[in-house]
Every structure is written in structure tokens, then in C-alpha cells.
Amino acid sequence: MTDKSRIRDAATVIVLRDAETRPSVLMGQRGSGAAFMPSRFVFPGGALDAGDAAVPLAATVAEPCASRLEEAAPAGIANALAACAIRELWEETGLVLGVPGRWPGAPPPDWAGFAATGHVPSAEGLTFVFRAITPPGRPRRFDARFFLVDAERIAGDPDDFSRASDELSHLQWIPLDEVRNFHLPFITEVVLAEVAAALPRLGPPDAVPFFRNTEEESLFLRLGGARPLDAVTRRG
Incomplete structure (x- = not known):
């Protein structure tokens, strides 16, 4: 298996604002030259790092x-994925999901900027709401877990993107009733539909949707004890 075809664990965070009035989500646009989802508006997220x-x-x-x-996943991966989501949010938007505190030791290099803000990352309020594996044939493949969190959990000004990297452009809060006017990946539209259907509730869903795409078949499952749903497609 080549590195490009390898499925990498990943985490994405959907930061939601004003859930009970006019809900909006934080999104940014990937560059036109990006290998994965070029020019699309996406949530902050990325691949799991070894240090997470x-x-x-x-x-x-x-x-x-x-x-x-941890269903159909390595044991102990839950907190690593949460840390990944928090790190990606920090890197791509400059926003902090954490509480004031000191790190017990030197932070990993990827976390040095976060630690310098005087915060320790916190998974409090992060809700696991969706999982999807990128279908075969794409230039990059990820086993992505989507977390939902209320913007009130952000430490500091949720409109201050001054510390963001240049990975995402046009960072903005997009109202859910306008989001389909943007260039979105298909899976993002599916996730947003699930989130919108549950609002104003931000707690865990009764079961987590899981698009499991393998070389043999594509299945739409539910994590959390429910029986698998009908297959979307079957290959082979």
C-alpha cells in the first residue's frame, strides 16, 4: 500500500454558534492547489499526529x-482524536479550546504555540457526531471523526483569527441557512444535515452515523449499538 492510498486517522471539529437562534458554523476555504478537496469550504481538521x-x-x-x-478502532484512540481536533482548530483558525493552566512538561513542537497562550487543551464539550472513510480512488484517504462543540467553549474572541495559519482562507461563521451557497464537499453536506436535524441539541446523538468505504463495499452504519443500516453501494 502506498503512502497516498493509506487510510489515515483524522479529526474534524464543527464549531457551532448561536444554536438556539440563527445557528452558524466556522468554515474556511482550502487552496485551489490542495491535493485533498481543493477550493472547497471545510471545517478545521486534519490527520492524527503521533504526538497527539x-x-x-x-x-x-x-x-x-x-x-x-473506539468502535472498530484502536483502543485508547478517543482522547488522541480529541487532541487532534483541538490542535487542528488552533493551527487553522488560531482559536483555543482549552482552560488556563500549565503543561506538566515541554509540549510537543506542534503544540508549542498553543501552550504559549497559557492554556491546556480540554475535550470538555466535544461531542462525537459523525465518522466517514474517504472512498477508494481519491488522492488522500482519511478515517475522519467529526466533533461538534459550542463556540462558547472557545477561550477568547471567536472572531479573532489573527493567529491562524494560511492553510484555510476566508475563515468565517456561515449561517446554516446559507451554507449550501458555498462550494462544499458532499460529505460535509451530509454532516451538516445531521447536525441541523438535531439542533438546538448539542449532546451526543442516539447513534453516530458512519460511512465505511472499503475496496469491497460502501456501508452506512450507526455506531452505538444500533444495527447496520442498508448498504449505500456494494462493489466487487
């Missing part, structure tokens, strides 16, 4: 999300 598993969390992933994250 060792990052100290002020609060770990709560149940039932922790157990659902």
Missing part, C-alpha cells in the same frame, strides 16, 4: 462518545 496521544487534556472525552470513538 501524549498530549495532556484538562478534561478527557466523555461517555458515550469515548466508547463510540
